Amino acid sequence: MGLISGLKSSLQQVRESLFTEEEQKRIGIYGPPNAGKTTLANRIARDWTGDAVGPESHVPHETRRARRKENVEIERNGSSVNIDIVDTPGVTTKVDYEEFLDYEEFDQDEAVRRSREATEGVAEAMHWLREDVDGVIYVLDSTTDPFTQVNTMLIGIIESRDLPVLIFANKIDLDDASIKRIEDAFPQHETVPLSALEGENMDEVYDKIAEYFG
Amino acid sequence: MPHQCTDCGRTFEDGSKEMLSGCPDCGGNKFQFIPADAVDESVEANSPGDPPSRGSSAGAVSKAATTVRDWVGGGSDEPDRPSDRDGPASESPSGEWPKSGTEDYDTPAEKAAARTSDEPTASADASTTTDTTADTSTADTTADASPADTSTADAQSEAASTTHADPDSDDGSIHARTADDEDNAQASARSDVVSPDELPDGTATPPADASEAGGGHAAESGAATDHDAPGVAGPSPDVTDDRHEAADPADTQIEDRPDLDELRDELNQQFESIKILNPGQYELNLMELYDREEYIISLREDGRYVIDVPDSWRGED
Structure with a gap:
């Protein structure tokens, strides 16, 4: 609770303290678990602020609370775009502690706790989507099938709110990545291929962010 | 008429494979079977609806049977699937009535049944007339069992009727689910590979109509057929009543x-x-x-x- 209200109040302060002509945009990074949302958020934050957003992990649902990096100033073509990055927990329709048991580091209690937190995280992400974002970066693992209930539903919600959205086809450094599969799944949106981990194609990523959310 | 669709009355030659995938005319999947020895005694092979060209009493018999069949057949169109399944089963005994009974016996009973077909008393009349308590109870059992719409219950009732009746004359009247039926199915399957001559005698029969076959039987001595009458005639009004129950949508609700x-x-x-x-x-x-x-x-x-x-x-x- 504290984190959220903290974010909320700090957002308020940021709003009040800013006297720029442009309104600061809150860009939510959404997507299914383990798509690389935090890796992307960290990449963006490190590139433009020097700090990270949060710990990355190969374990799904590592991010179980929305994390925010404020006042990320991205410079493009001589002008700058100021955004808040909100890294959200992976959205899913099913959380099962047993999937955490596959990772050696968790015993059952820890797995159950993580799964409860992950579920709370989904609720939080959905709440943020409703209340607090002005644009969405939708991150997909380009090695997996994009035609899922979660993706369809989330993108539907985003479209229903008329939010600007960019589809990021992440993990293009992997052999079985297919950008086309993602482009075909959501032809109504622009798809940007990248590897957040390797930093591939980040120039285009920032161009598009400035173009869409600036 | 070794095989007849109990829904639309279409007949099939023995060994016919058409009916293996249901009646081509109406899609029905219940057929009755009249073995050769029974049909041999029948005089003509007319279609079910045709009036017989026999004596007046036999004419009355088959006319009554036709009436009842029409009524039953018409009724079975209304209800939905499960009761539809029951319909043919109840229809088949009614088709046999004339065959198993003598003119003296069957004609009044069936006339009564035809006249008061809407009333359950028809069955009571039939069983009272014949004084055969065992058969009456069989009929009652049928009535109790068949609301469940199980074809087994029908099969049992038919089997029960068979037991009470003269085996020879009854072989003619009993169709469907006796042991004969399985032989026939086997024969039918076998007819793919063997000539019709090699098939069992019972299955190689000339086509004939059930009611006509009944007319033939009517000429037989009364003893066996008297006995037969309640067993076969008894169930049909009862089953018919059941069919009414089954037709009630409450069942499905x-x-x-x-x-x-x-x-x-x-x-x-x-x-x-x-x-x-x-x-x-x-x-x-x-x-x-x-x-x-x-x-x-x-x-x-x-x-x-x-x-x-x-x-x-x-x-x-």
């Missing part, structure tokens, strides 16, 4: 009710935003999570949520 409740439960569950299956196992309704004003911030394993509602933000940390 009762089956539907639990489904409706399940559906309602399912719908209610879908409105839940987070469903706790087990500790650590959750299903999430994203739309509901997105739509709701209040915000679930923590989960308790007993199914309770801790929620925060708008305008109650507190500024800690």
